[in-house]
Amino acid sequence: MAADVGDSIKGKTGRRRTQLLLPGAILLAVLTGAFGFYAAYTGVLPVPGQNGSHAKGAKTLPVxxxxxxxxxxxxxxxxxxxxxxxxxxxxxxxxxxxxxxxxxxxxxxxxxxxxxxxxxxxxxxxxxxxxxxxxxxxxxxxxxxxxxxxxxxxxxxxxxx
Known part of the structure; x- marks a missing residue:
């Protein structure tokens, strides 16, 4: 009976961890995506293919x-x-x-x-x-x-x- 009580405690905590792990992973993914969007939108992180050197090296058009x-x-x-x-x-x-x-x-x-x-x-x-x-x-x-x-x-x- 003591073994049954120990197994049921481990089972409940293991199930609880998996139940918390999925929403936690989803929340982490959403927060990471939101931070990435914010950083790219505000210019903190450069967007691939749109680097600032393009504008610096641009030639002026001839008159x-x-x-x-x-x-x-x-x-x-x-x-x-x-x-x-x-x-x-x-x-x-x-x-x-x-x-x-x-x-x-x-x-x-x-x-x-x-x-x-x-x-x-x-x-x-x-x-x-x-x-x-x-x-x-x-x-x-x-x-x-x-x-x-x-x-x-x-x-x-x-x-x-």
């Missing part, structure tokens, strides 16, 4: 300007075709070269007209026509203006009708 190019309307095809291409764009230039590029606009429009008149009307129906035409025109404009002056060609209107 740029946009030079509008006169709209160009080109007839496509030979003779009896009534198709036309309307093209309007702006040049992204480094600001120190804005006046130089603006002075070269007549020559740039001439290059645009020359290339767009030579383009086959059937090739403009392809899905990659705008990308290909933009790359070709940008390279030709950079040849006219000189290296480092024109950064990009921004196509505002490219309509074939």
């Amino acid at each position: 740029i300007a946009f030079v509008p190019v006169d709209p160009v309307v080109v007839s496509l095809g030979h003779g009896g075709s009534d198709r036309h291409l309307r093209f309007r764009a702006q040049l992204e230039v480094n600001q120190p070269y804005e006046a130089e590029v603006a002075a070269l606009l007549p020559r740039i429009v001439d290059v645009l007209n020359g290339y767009l008149r030579a383009v086959d009307a059937a090739s403009l129906d392809e899905p990659t026509a705008l990308i290909r035409t933009r790359a070709q025109l940008l390279r030709r404009i950079q040849m006219v203006t000189g290296e480092g002056r024109v950064r990009d060609l921004l196509v505002a209107e490219f309509v074939v009708n």
Whole structure:
């Protein structure tokens, strides 16, 4: 009988420990998660992938300007075709070269007209026509203006009708 009493005491305390262990573990997990959130939210702990060195090493953007190019309307095809291409764009230039590029606009429009008149009307129906035409025109404009002056060609209107 004395052995039975000892076993029942050990059984009750063992059961009590397991009953307290589960809620204690859940409470510990919740508190740890809450502390982790607080520390990351307030900046005490750095969040992986968002370190502060990213902002320190960031370069300042160069000062740029946009030079509008006169709209160009080109007839496509030979003779009896009534198709036309309307093209309007702006040049992204480094600001120190804005006046130089603006002075070269007549020559740039001439290059645009020359290339767009030579383009086959059937090739403009392809899905990659705008990308290909933009790359070709940008390279030709950079040849006219000189290296480092024109950064990009921004196509505002490219309509074939």
